[in-house]
Amino acid sequence: MIKIDQVSKWYGPTQVLKNCSVEIARGEVVVVCGPSGSGKSTLIKCVNGLEPFQKGAVTVDDVSVSNPKTNLPKLRARIGMVFQHFELFPHLTVRRNLTLPQVKVLHRARDAAEKKAMQLLDRIGLRDHADKFPGQLSGGQQQRVAIARALAMDPIAMLFDEPTSALDPEMIQEVLDVMVALARDGMTMIVVTHEMGFARKVADRVVFMDQGEIVEDAATVDFFAKPRSQRAQLFLSKILQH
Amino acid sequence: MFANFDFDVILRSLPYLFYQGMTFTLLLTALATLGGIVVGTLLALMRLSGLPFFNLPAAAYVNLMRSVPFVLMIFWFYFLVPYIGQWITRSPQPLQVGAFASCLITFTLFEAAFFCEIMRAGIQSIPRGQLAAAQALGMTYPKTMGYIVLPQAFRNMVPVLLTQTIVLFQDTSLVYVISVTDFLGAASKIAQRDGRLVEMYTFAACIYFLVSLGASHLVRQLQHRIAIIR
Numbered sequence: 001m002i003k004i005d006q007v008s009k010w011y012g013p014t015q016v017l018k019n020c021s022v023e024i025a026r027g028e029v030v031v032v033c034g035p036s037g038s039g040k041s042t043l044i045k046c047v048n049g050l051e052p053f054q055k056g057a058v059t060v061d062d063v064s065v066s067n068p069k070t071n072l073p074k075l076r077a078r079i080g081m082v083f084q085h086f087e088l089f090p091h092l093t094v095r096r097n098l099t100l101p102q103v104k105v106l107h108r109a110r111d112a113a114e115k116k117a118m119q120l121l122d123r124i125g126l127r128d129h130a131d132k133f134p135g136q137l138s139g140g141q142q143q144r145v146a147i148a149r150a151l152a153m154d155p156i157a158m159l160f161d162e163p164t165s166a167l168d169p170e171m172i173q174e175v176l177d178v179m180v181a182l183a184r185d186g187m188t189m190i191v192v193t194h195e196m197g198f199a200r201k202v203a204d205r206v207v208f209m210d211q212g213e214i215v216e217d218a219a220t221v222d223f224f225a226k227p228r229s230q231r232a233q234l235f236l237s238k239i240l241q242h
Numbered sequence: 243m244f245a246n247f248d249f250d251v252i253l254r255s256l257p258y259l260f261y262q263g264m265t266f267t268l269l270l271t272a273l274a275t276l277g278g279i280v281v282g283t284l285l286a287l288m289r290l291s292g293l294p295f296f297n298l299p300a301a302a303y304v305n306l307m308r309s310v311p312f313v314l315m316i317f318w319f320y321f322l323v324p325y326i327g328q329w330i331t332r333s334p335q336p337l338q339v340g341a342f343a344s345c346l347i348t349f350t351l352f353e354a355a356f357f358c359e360i361m362r363a364g365i366q367s368i369p370r371g372q373l374a375a376a377q378a379l380g381m382t383y384p385k386t387m388g389y390i391v392l393p394q395a396f397r398n399m400v401p402v403l404l405t406q407t408i409v410l411f412q413d414t415s416l417v418y419v420i421s422v423t424d425f426l427g428a429a430s431k432i433a434q435r436d437g438r439l440v441e442m443y444t445f446a447a448c449i450y451f452l453v454s455l456g457a458s459h460l461v462r463q464l465q466h467r468i469a470i471i472r
Contacts (some may be wrong), residue, residue: 001250020415038289045374048378050374050377057462073377073380073381073382075380076377076378076379076380076382077379077380078380079378081378081379082379083371083374083375083378085369085371086376087369087371087372087374088304089372089375089376090394090470090472091393091396091397091470092259100389101379101381104381104389105379105380105385106380107338114423121469131470133470134471135471136471149379150378150379153379153380176450232316
């Protein structure tokens with residue numbers, strides 16, 4: 001459903017993505033990992049056009065992201081995205097964070113949006129916090145709300161950009177639990193993360209990146225059992241120590 | 243030492259000072275602030291658009307406004323606006339604009355340059371991630387600005403915007419150059435009519451001081467009330 005085909009990107013003279021190609025089928029969960037600065041975040045931001053790229057093609061559900069004729073906002077509304085720093089809108093209550101995009105982008109009726117929002121808040125266990133402002137919630141709670149906000153748009157796929165990297169260790173699990181539930185529900189997901197436990201549990205495939213290149217793209221079991229490349233082996237040995 | 247002063251003149255002229263003078267001053271301040279914020283925000287968006295077609299005229303405008311003495315602007319507009327109006331409406335003679343409208347236009351356009359810079363700073367203070375989040379949800383540029391960026395920028399900048407408004411409140415006294423009666427103008431007229439310059443000017447100074455001081459206290463309280471919880 002998502003096809004990244006030979007994508008290259010430069011910031012000035014520095015090439016940050018080198019001929020990256022990945023395909024993600026409907027319902028698949030793909031974890032993207034690799035050392036920092038390897039281009040993981042940049043790559044998934046190419047999927048919804050938040051990062052422009054100079055070469056190659058990305059298509060989502062047969063819609064080209066880089067085609068100037070594509071209605072990008074319309075495409076983005078169908079792809080959920082969760083950010084490292086949550087990016088909830090601090091001037092709106094949790095409830096408004098969930099309803100505003102539904103009403104303004106999808107043109108849903110106010111009470112339908114409200115109903116949807118409350119269902120999702122129920123699902124992540126934060127119904128009682130609906131009328132608080134994001135700043136009054138913990139990091140883990142904020143990130144769960146951010147996931148709910150993305151889900152409120154009924155996305156066909158979800159992108160996660162290091163969703164637990166900015167969290168205190170004791171809050172990581174509550175966010176991962178929501179993501180695991182989502183994966184088991186059959187959501188198509190691309191997850192940039194260092195949480196190898198999560199990858200083991202629900203990922204169908206693991207994509208390993210280093211210096212802007214996709215070094216390895218393997219089934220989860222194979223990746224953890226015996227990574228083919230040396231760079232991936234080194235990365236795993238470092239990250240799995242703790 | 244106050245024996246020779248006649249403070250009673252203040253009491254006698256209070257209705258005139260406030261009904262005529264202060265009403266004009268406050269009305270001009272309020273309307274010019276509103277207009278200035280609207281025009282200033284548009285200018286700020288133009289400056290931040292990254293498109294030379296929008297950016298360059300806006301930058302030129304702001305720089306022009308900030309490098310010409312305000313009194314000169316008031317004069318110039320007062321004499322020029324009727325002719326611009328004539329040119330726009332293609333009427334045979336210069337348009338009758340009136341002193342208040344002329345002042346309002348001048349102050350709005352002048353303040354817009356300052357509010358533009360304030361709003362520009364406000365917009366730039368919003369983290370880029372907020373824009374990315376709004377875009378990722380499918381919001382178009384106008385929606386992103388209208389629902390996400392500007393409301394936050396505006397709230398962050400309210401203290402600075404209102405402080406600028408207090409400066410504007412004092413600056414309205416410059417309308418004396420085109421013989422419009424604002425609060426200071428009214429005080430000045432009475433002062434000269436009754437020969438009570440010291441009393442009237444002192445009184446006017448006190449009122450300006452009190453209003454400005456009170457307003458800046460209100461701004462501080464408001465700042466706490468509307469601050470975004472982080």
